[in-house]
Amino acid sequence: MNRHLPKEADPSSLDEAARAGWLYYVGGMTQDQIARELGVSRQRAQRLVARAISDGLIRVRIDHPISACMDLARALQQRYGLDLCRVAPGLPDGADPLVTVAPVAAAELERIFTTPDPLVVAFGTGRTLRAVIEEMQFVDAAQHRVVSLIGNVAPDGSASFYEVIMRVADKLRAPHYPMAVPVIATDPADRDHYQLLPHVKNTRSLAARADVTVVGIGQMEDDAPLHVDGFISKAELDHLRAAGAAGEIAGRAFDGDGRYIEDGTNLLLTSVQVPVNDNPVICIASGERKQPALRAALRGRLITGLITDEHTAMALLSR
Template sequence: MAGRDGGITNRKLDLAARAAWLYYIRGRTQDEIAAELNVSRQNAQRLVALATAEGLIKFRMDYPITECVEMAERLRDRFELVFCDIVPGERRDEPSLAGIAISAAERIESYLSSKAPAVLALGTGRTLRAAVAQVSSMERPQHKIVSLVGNLTRDGRASPYDVAMRLCDRTGAQCYPLPTPVVADDIEQRKLLQSQRWYRTVSSLVLQVKASFMGIGEIGWGSPLHVDGFITDQELSDLVSAHAVGEMLGWAFDQNGDLLTTPFNGRLTAPPLAVPATAPTIIMGAGAAKAPAIRAALRGRLANGLITDETTAARVLELD
């Protein structure tokens, strides 16, 4: 049942979606699905597997896990957070990005479900991109999605982690990107970019945000900011020498969560972070390398919301 271009036909995807709905929602057996769809049992099994492979279904678990809930409460009390969700960690030392993405998607959907017009702000990064992919398709044209970080690399390429447009495609919301490089070549260029009318529009919307969702990165050799080409070797070396431990939207900060006064920070085109964070500002990420950055951001009140896994949460509490 392949299409002319060798891909999967809409008819087959329709059957796969119906088979998955019968299996996961109605609790039908594969024999019952086969009879209802008039296919063989083997085909019914393949259709359910196809629905999973094509991302037609999403798994979300409602049962709370006691240890995660207790850790979330400890973090909420320790750092005076407005929101904290800890997802179960893996038995091996790997971050639970899928669980974090689902939790973040649910939180984003809760804001988008409002009938009253609202402004949501998004940062960038792999985890946030995964979260947006988990957001259910809906029509919410009354909302506005504003990007908090430039969508261009230093050499003019589109950033692969710009997520504002992706979320708007899924929700029909109005999109306000930030069409600038993440880092300007010099302060004069940064000032010129920020003097443009479209930048002032984005800045005014940032002041109206209902909630912000951001990734968080560590500072070091091999960190995402470095690997993805947003920072040069020399700039990274300077930040390491200045005792930077993490960054949000590119803004580098030290172990106390204090933003650094460095040439790199001075050339960032992203709107400045609100310190302390007032509207819900939710950071997401996991892994041993990110734990010091997460702890510093929370300690410095750069964020007042957190989504991470239990292994990372335990490490953040241990560091503090």
């Protein structure tokens, strides 16, 4: 039996790609120089550098703020009364804006976690936050505590694939407090039972004292994350939309004015409602699909900070 690893999983190949990427982006070497250094052809050196980026072995950040992005951030802060705003450079049409937003957001989280004074930082969940955490560097931040705002179990008992609290803790070596209960209870009695469990009470109490809250935002169209990820049915999604749902944060749907809906699955959530107190709530979101939800959340002052991309920022300022 052939016990060799497939080429794409060969550690030596990954090492070579990482070395080529390092020489190109950090060492400033040309592809011809890299080829000579590694003893490979120029074509292979070119492929190795490309692979270093495509496989996430090398991550590129721009430390110099672009003036146009800074102007957009200031305009958003003024328009919506935000305490913090970061705007990442835009990408061509059709590109995933998360590619440019995630590094900017990761740098902001790293800045927060390098604060020497102990903080409690509460996190939502979802694809965006997962991508941001993957971009974060490892930070020695054991003085902080990270806590989840939302449960991590789907109705069928499966764990949420996009929960981020464990990954955050791994990056920080910090104590972490997941909310180990279903996102949505089957009925009010079960909801009350879950929330009274000692470990859940402790997690919810800690989240309510968060110094900083970091969330994504969900749209309420047919591709709503709550529905796509199996937490609510299509009928439950339609019920929330009929009640005026424009978006959701930590599973809790709100209307076009940023007011939480007192109906449907909102009544069965085990999650903590955002904002949890008067401390900052930083929302990381971008893309056309997120814009209605963002406008509503900004209108209702559900968030006090925003990290987004250039195109989304311009759209939010256009109305």
